[in-house]
Structure formats: structure tokens, C-alpha cells
Amino acid sequence: MKVILVRHAETEWNSRGIIQGREDSALTKHGQCQTAALLQAFAENGYEAESVYASPLGRTWNMGQVLAKHFRCSLVAEATLKEQAFGQLEGMSAEQFKKNHQDEANALFELDAEYCPPGGESLTQASRRIIDFLINLEKSGHYNAVCIVSHGHVSQGVLAILCDGNIDQFARYAHPNASYSVFDIKNGRCETIRWGIATHLRHLKC
Structure with missing residues (x-):
């Protein structure tokens, strides 16, 4: 089963550096331009x-609607595709969190996938639920190719597991807004992965 993993486009909170998690904010004008560029890239590459399948949060559901229309296929809300829950950190400035809690911020964003924000979940937990969803979807045998719309931080964890077999180096698997990764899952194993593709975003003028 071929999987196209897409991150949602830029939101207001993304542009302001605010931790979103399970909270939400509207797309920016730049985010709308990113979405258009992504659709063009998909059309050009066939x-x-x-x-x-999309996380039901507004920013991912919006992208899911656009992509389902582009692919002329069904759209399914899937709760397991939600972003890592950041608990009490949601709505907080990432920069302020780093300033006031440097060790915890380093753990969360760069070093420790087992770190669990107060009232939230660890990146390992969040990534594992998405991996399990993908494996079960492949086992069902229903599809040859699917598109998955999810979130930035949890996508880093998923890609680390798929590429490395473990989550330790999650920080290196950047997944910018409206970027995508393409990989194949066969018999529960990942093959032929290209991650963090963002060449379509290089020359945006808005």
C-alpha cells in the first residue's frame, strides 16, 4: 500500500510560534497558497x-477536504491521526516555554520521545497509534494507495520509526507545513520512503 503523508498548511498559531496540539487555529493566507502549491505538485507528479484519511482537527480536516476533492475520492475522519497531545502547554508560546523550561523544551522538541508534557502524551505514544493505524489499514487490503493528513510533530516521530526502526532521531525528520512524504507499506513493513518533500513551497510569493 502506497501512503502519501501530508502535513496541514500554515495556521495562525504556526505563524506566531504557539503550541497547538489538540487546539486549533485558522489557516493563514500563506497557508492557502501552500495548499494550492501542494495540489499543483500532486497534479504534476501524477x-x-x-x-x-484526515485528523478531525480543523486545520487537517480542511486539507483533507481539498485533497479528497483533488483525488476525487472519499474523506474519512480518523481520530488516531491527531497531533501529539501537549496538555497544559497548548496555547503557550514555544519560545516562552523554551525560555522558562529549557530542559523540558529540549526533551519535547529535540531529545526525548518519552517525555510527556503535563496533561498530555509522549511522542512515542502518539507516533505508535498512527503506525498501528497504518499497519492495520494495509492489512485490511482495501487500498493500493491512500493519502493521510496529519500534523508536524507526530509526523516526525512516525517518520523516524519508519526510516530508522526507532524514534530516537525524531528531531531530524522535519515535516514543514504542506510538505509530504511518500512510502510503501508491505506486510507491515515500510519500504521506499521519501520524506519531508517541500520543493513545491520554495518560490511562493504569498
Whole structure:
């Protein structure tokens, strides 16, 4: 099963450096331009999908609707694709969190996938639920190709597991807004992965 993993486009909180997690904010104008560029890239590269599964949070659901229309396929809300829950950190400035809690911020964003924010979940927990979803979807045998719309931080964890077999180096798997990764899952194992593709975003003028 071929998987196209897409991160949602830029939101107001992304542009202001605010931790979103399970909270939400509207797309920016730049985010709308990113979405248009992504659709053009998919059309030019001939990507196809038989179904789009999206996190039900507003920013991902919006992208899911656009992609389902582009691929002319069904759109399914899937709660397991939500972002890592950041608990009490949601709505907080990432810069302020780093300033006041440097060790915890380093653990969360760069070093320790087992770190659990107060009232939230660890990156390992969040990534594992998405990996399990993908494996079960492949086992069902329903699709040859699907598009998955999820979030930035949890996508880093997922990609680390798929590429390395463990989550330790998650920080290196950057997944910018409206970027995508493409990989194949066969018999529960990942093959032929390209991650963090963002060349379509290089020359945006808005």
C-alpha cells in the first residue's frame, strides 16, 4: 500500500510560534497558497489516492477536504491521526516555554520521545497509534494507495520509526507545513520512503 503523508498548511498559531496540539487555529493566507502549491505538485507528479484519511482537527480536516476533492475520492475522519497531545502547554508560546523550561523544551522538541508534557502524551505514544493505524489499514487490503493528513510533530516521530526502526532521531525528520512524504507499506513493513518533500513551497510569493 502506497501512503502519501501530508502535513496541514500554515495556521495562525504556526505563524506566531504557539503550541497547538489538540487546539486549533485558522489557516493563514500563506497557508492557502501552500495548499494550492501542494495540489499543483500532486497534479504534476501524477499522484493518486483511493481515499483520504484526515485528523478531525480543523486545520487537517480542511486539507483533507481539498485533497479528497483533488483525488476525487472519499474523506474519512480518523481520530488516531491527531497531533501529539501537549496538555497544559497548548496555547503557550514555544519560545516562552523554551525560555522558562529549557530542559523540558529540549526533551519535547529535540531529545526525548518519552517525555510527556503535563496533561498530555509522549511522542512515542502518539507516533505508535498512527503506525498501528497504518499497519492495520494495509492489512485490511482495501487500498493500493491512500493519502493521510496529519500534523508536524507526530509526523516526525512516525517518520523516524519508519526510516530508522526507532524514534530516537525524531528531531531530524522535519515535516514543514504542506510538505509530504511518500512510502510503501508491505506486510507491515515500510519500504521506499521519501520524506519531508517541500520543493513545491520554495518560490511562493504569498
